[in-house]
Amino acid sequence: xxxxxxxxxxxxxxxxxxxxxxxxxxxxxxxxxxxxxxxxxxxxxxxxxxxxxxxxxxxxxxxxxxxxxxxxxxxxxxxxxxxxxxxxxxxxxxxxxxxxxxxxxxxxxxxxxxxxxxxxxxxxxxxxxxxxxxxxxxxxxxxxxxxxxxxxxxxxxxxxxxxxxxxxxxxxxxxxxxxxxxxxxxxxxxxxxxxxxxxxxxxxxxxxxxxxxxxxxxxxxxxxxxxxxxxxxxxxxxxxxxxxxxxxxxxxxxxxxxxxxxxxxxxxxxxxxxxxxxxxxxxxxxxxxxxxxxxxxxxxxxxxxxxxxxxxxxxxxxxxxxxxxxxxxxxxxxxxxxxxxxxxxxxxxxxxxxxxxxxxxxxxxxxxxxxxxxxxxxxxxxxxxxxxxxxxxxxxxxxxxxxxxxxxxxxxxxxxxxxxxxxxxxxxxxxxxxxxxxxxxxxxxxxxxxxxxxxxxxxxxxxxxxxxxxxxxxxxxxxxxxxxxxxxxxxxxxxxxx
Amino acid sequence: xxxxxxxxxxxxxxxxxxxxxxxxxxxxxxxxxxxxxxxxxxxxxxxxxxxxxxxxxxxxxxxxxxxxxxxxxxxxxxxxxxxxxxxxxxxxxxxxxxxxxxxxxxxxxxxxxxxxxxxxxxxxxxxxxxxxxxxxxxxxxxxxxxxxxxxxxxxxxxxxxxx
Numbered sequence: 001x002x003x004x005x006x007x008x009x010x011x012x013x014x015x016x017x018x019x020x021x022x023x024x025x026x027x028x029x030x031x032x033x034x035x036x037x038x039x040x041x042x043x044x045x046x047x048x049x050x051x052x053x054x055x056x057x058x059x060x061x062x063x064x065x066x067x068x069x070x071x072x073x074x075x076x077x078x079x080x081x082x083x084x085x086x087x088x089x090x091x092x093x094x095x096x097x098x099x100x101x102x103x104x105x106x107x108x109x110x111x112x113x114x115x116x117x118x119x120x121x122x123x124x125x126x127x128x129x130x131x132x133x134x135x136x137x138x139x140x141x142x143x144x145x146x147x148x149x150x151x152x153x154x155x156x157x158x159x160x161x162x163x164x165x166x167x168x169x170x171x172x173x174x175x176x177x178x179x180x181x182x183x184x185x186x187x188x189x190x191x192x193x194x195x196x197x198x199x200x201x202x203x204x205x206x207x208x209x210x211x212x213x214x215x216x217x218x219x220x221x222x223x224x225x226x227x228x229x230x231x232x233x234x235x236x237x238x239x240x241x242x243x244x245x246x247x248x249x250x251x252x253x254x255x256x257x258x259x260x261x262x263x264x265x266x267x268x269x270x271x272x273x274x275x276x277x278x279x280x281x282x283x284x285x286x287x288x289x290x291x292x293x294x295x296x297x298x299x300x301x302x303x304x305x306x307x308x309x310x311x312x313x314x315x316x317x318x319x320x321x322x323x324x325x326x327x328x329x330x331x332x333x334x335x336x337x338x339x340x341x342x343x344x345x346x347x348x349x350x351x352x353x354x355x356x357x358x359x360x361x362x363x364x365x366x367x368x369x370x371x372x373x374x375x376x377x378x379x380x381x382x383x384x385x386x387x388x389x390x391x392x393x394x395x396x397x398x399x400x401x402x403x404x405x406x407x408x409x410x411x412x413x414x415x416x417x418x419x420x421x422x423x424x425x426x427x428x429x430x431x432x433x434x435x436x437x438x439x440x441x442x443x444x445x446x447x448x449x450x451x452x453x454x455x456x457x458x459x460x461x462x463x464x465x466x467x468x469x470x471x472x473x474x475x476x477x478x479x480x481x482x483x484x485x486x487x488x489x490x491x492x493x494x495x496x497x498x
Numbered sequence: 499x500x501x502x503x504x505x506x507x508x509x510x511x512x513x514x515x516x517x518x519x520x521x522x523x524x525x526x527x528x529x530x531x532x533x534x535x536x537x538x539x540x541x542x543x544x545x546x547x548x549x550x551x552x553x554x555x556x557x558x559x560x561x562x563x564x565x566x567x568x569x570x571x572x573x574x575x576x577x578x579x580x581x582x583x584x585x586x587x588x589x590x591x592x593x594x595x596x597x598x599x600x601x602x603x604x605x606x607x608x609x610x611x612x613x614x615x616x617x618x619x620x621x622x623x624x625x626x627x628x629x630x631x632x633x634x635x636x637x638x639x640x641x642x643x644x645x646x647x648x649x650x651x652x653x654x655x656x657x658x659x660x661x
Contacts, residue, residue, distance in 0.1 A: 186542065192527060192549070219591060222588045395595070403602075403658075409599040412598065
């Protein structure tokens with residue numbers, strides 16, 4: 001594996017085209033991530049069609065560069081304008097924006113960039129160490145285990161979503177139903193098509209993702225569209241004393257570990273990781289009262305966790321074929337477009353593909369540091385891109401991207417339909433991510449569930465006879481039932497007190 | 499993790515949405531079942547098994563949510579989330595997008611996207627209170643820029659067979 005890693009690294013470093021792609025992806029990710037209202041997921045979804053004509057290795061390099069740099073890009077608008085570019089930058093603004101108000105925006109951006117780079121590297125090291133171990137373990141998985149992992153992914157995402165777990169689970173199940181539209185792979189039965197030829201091949205993942213996360217977000221931003229804030233923040237001094245940076249190694253280390261571990265839990269996501277990292281650092285700090293007033297640790301901890309969670313979220317994607325969060329779900333869709341299906345057999349079958357991902361993450365991190373440092377002075381300009389231009393530009397990308405996947409105009413309508421769904425769900429405070437997860441994991445769940453039952457001649461005991469699937473099903477049950485019991489107990493206690 | 503409480507009105511709409519999804523899905527499923535001529539494989543619960551379970555849970559949750567929302571507070575069932583004031587602009591944007599594939603087929607992608615860009619830059623800038631001459635310059639500039647970008651990147655560079 002390591003020899004494949006160094007081979008690919010050497011090959012990429014000596015190829016100007018690959019270096020150019022990293023630079024392009026990094027700048028695009030930084031710019032799009034920095035624009036409020038454009039999340040990393042949206043950036044990846046709308047730029048995915050650009051890679052359709054590329055070789056898989058070049059496509060992975062470009063997409064991962066966009067992905068990694070947009071993570072830091074999201075912090076730029078959070079620090080400068082108190083407008084998080086991505087949901088995971090919410091905690092960066094808490095201390096980053098007060099630093100900007102104090103004329104220390106440059107330092108806040110530098111802290112964020114360094115913490116993000118180190119966090120990303122720690123996440124990558126843990127990814128390289130853990131993914132093969134987990135994949136080796138998962139190589140013994142059969143249909144019951146895969147069915148249980150897919151169900152676990154859907155349930156965990158529902159658990160990690162804001163609001164009711166039950167509602168998020170139902171949204172995930174609607175995603176499973178949408179994933180079943182079209183011909184059944186085992187019996188060739190047409191399902192939920194009503195005879196319409198457009199639905200016979202099912203919903204292609206790419207227009208769905210572009211609609212949900214691209215057009216859906218544009219439509220949300222159009223609600224109450226008005227003036228943009230006019231004040232231009234001052235960057236101030238950029239350089240941070242090295243001693244000051246090195247003195248925060250414990251904060252970066254803790255944030256990175258929390259980020260990687262939380263990110264590795266399927267569906268937990270970077271937003272959960274940063275909130276835990278921030279809360280933990282505040283708890284451990286000698287000056288917790290300074291948090292929220294421009295404390296550098298309040299920028300460093302969530303940024304390290306945010307970037308490290310990328311490596312963490314890639315662990316279940318590469319080793320189990322289960323996306324760690326929304327953005328890795330989009331990345332998985334992009335990999336599948338290029339004929340690459342992540343999973344436990346990948347390390348044995350195609351180690352070069354794994355090496356592509358590792359090298360792409362490493363190069364993207366270094367490029368983000370280089371371009372990020374260079375961009376600090378002009379970061380203010382990025383946040384000043386007029387939103388109306390950005391929304392129209394993104395919409396055109398959504399339309400052409402949806403069409404480009406199969407050169408089919410009907411896919412534009414699918415994209416618009418899912419854009420409306422994404423918008424409506426946001427208006428109703430319904431989580432949209434379980435829908436995408438259900439759509440991706442539904443076919444895996446269904447196929448493996450039915451294969452298992454065919455093997456056992458219809459006996460459901462097969463899922464309990466195999467320890468891993470039994471454990472995962474037990475965990476799924478616990479995730480759904482325990483909060484309900486806790487709520488019931490709380491209500492009972494309240495009634496007793498009255 | 500923060501939990502955002504929903505209003506009874508929103509819960510009622512969500513319940514209704516789940517019921518509509520379950521009902522329409524059920525109807526489509528019946529149509530699919532009726533038209534399937536294959537024979538089930540031994541042990542296989544069939545191609546409609548998982549869909550039936552998912553739709554049943556969706557329908558049941560929808561019924562419970564709607565029932566609870568109605569019982570809890572009949573007075574607060576009105577929900578302004580989809581009022582004209584909040585959804586007017588996105589709705590108009592969606593309508594323009596629905597027309598887009600038809601325009602792409604008849605006018606070609608470059609011209610259709612360019613017109614779309616010009617119209618919407620005008621609308622959005624007008625809402626921001628920008629002066630008419632500035633709107634005209636920005637809209638025409640972006641429209642031409644978008645057309646050039648699509649031609650160069652998607653048609654020439656990526657050789658996409660755009661209409």
